[in-house]
Amino acid sequence: MPHDIARLHHVGHVVSDMTQAMTLYRRLGFHVPPPSVPALAPREGAAPEPFGAANTHAELSRSFVELVTPVQPGTMAGLPPDARIVPLQAPPEKLPLVQSRIETASAQLGGWRDRFEGLHILMFSSPDVDGTGNRLSAAGVGHGGVNTVGRPVETPDGVRTEPVRYLEIDGAPEGRVGVVADLDPEFQHARHLDHPNGARDLVEAVLCVPDGQLPLFRQRYERYLGRPISAEGPVTLLTEADLPGLLPGEDPRAAPALVAFTVAVPDIARVRALLSENGLPVRETARGELFVPADATLGAAVIFREV
Known part of the structure; x- marks a missing residue:
């Protein structure tokens, strides 16, 4: 019987300055696109302002390396000028919950960054994340259940939202550890795999x-x-x-x-x-x-x- 976790989905490198980190990864030979940062209008009628965390990916064939940094609300400090602002889109009744979750995650990232810049996220890949969640529960491993979020992806047909299903394991002192559903083949053609270092x-x-x-x-x-x-x-x-x-x-x-x-x-x-x-x-x-x-x-x- 095949194992439900055979490989990595991604690791997350938490940094203080996204521009500096992107320059470093390009020197390492990775293709790194401009980062995305969520934005929310501070009041009705106002322009959306960045908050939460900015991230970008060095995409690989079945995985990626994430660069992520917490954002100072309302400022683009530490972000490159071509960073892409992504206004939050959610039903009005759900927007406060979405905002709260993003702010909590950003605060957690800030705590890890203050501990040290480096790897604080380890996510495994599973073809059946629901089944993996059931197996972990049966083994006495606590987790928050399977959640779904949308990730904006640049495609030849414009920006599309890729659904990402994942679970986070409770109580890992080394950082955020969890399991993510295998990358969706429908979005694979949009991935940038032409790294100068040849990384696969x-x-x-x-x-x-x-x-x-x-x-x-x-x-x-x-x-x-x-x-x-x-x-x-x-x-x-x-x-x-x-x-x-x-x-x-x-x-x-x-x-x-x-x-x-x-x-x-x-x-x-x-x-x-x-x-x-x-x-x-x-x-x-x-x-x-x-x-x-x-x-x-x-x-x-x-x-x-x-x-």
């Missing part, structure tokens, strides 16, 4: 846990995945003491913390040349992959694996 897919997230707590985290993630943790991913668990053994020179800013993610690329020599040309430091993992250390990437080491 998100294949691993690396979670560093306090020394002595590895068994507890392993047990928890095996309940999430519904199977034993394996070397094939999609998540690698290690302790603070063991982190330099995989990523030489890395020192986690806190633990537990998501410290790195891995993308699959077809030509590692091409990646090495691109990173060198763009002035980024390059090291090798214990597995022989390339990685750019966290102190050069706003707190999240980026690993490139040739496949």
Whole structure:
């Protein structure tokens, strides 16, 4: 029987300055479009003003890397001039609830950013998110149930709304952990996959846990995945003491913390040349992959694996 969680849906890199982060990711060789930011009129008849959080994606074949930053209400500080304002659209009776949820999520992002810039979001992909939710409940894993939100997507026919179904797992100290329904094939043709570094897919997230707590985290993630943790991913668990053994020179800013993610690329020599040309430091993992250390990437080491 196939597992209901076989891979990652996305990781989220929480940053302070979206313009700076986008410049960094472009130097890393990712195609990163302008971010979107929700907006709401502060009073009837007024123009919508940005609030909540702005985000953009480095899209991959079946996954993506999200850049996200909380927004200061009413200002575009830290956002590029081509950021896309997306006015909230909801029935009047539901608008206060939508606004409240966005403000709560933004405050949470701000708390994580203040802890450290880096990875604070880890979402797995499932072909049956409702079934996964039932399995997690049966395994005693608390979650908020399956929710649906709309995500604006640029398509050749204009902006369309992609429905996104997801659940968030309760009580994960490393950040927001959850499960999202597999990307909708109807919207795949609109994804930008032409990355200069050749990145094809998100294949691993690396979670560093306090020394002595590895068994507890392993047990928890095996309940999430519904199977034993394996070397094939999609998540690698290690302790603070063991982190330099995989990523030489890395020192986690806190633990537990998501410290790195891995993308699959077809030509590692091409990646090495691109990173060198763009002035980024390059090291090798214990597995022989390339990685750019966290102190050069706003707190999240980026690993490139040739496949």
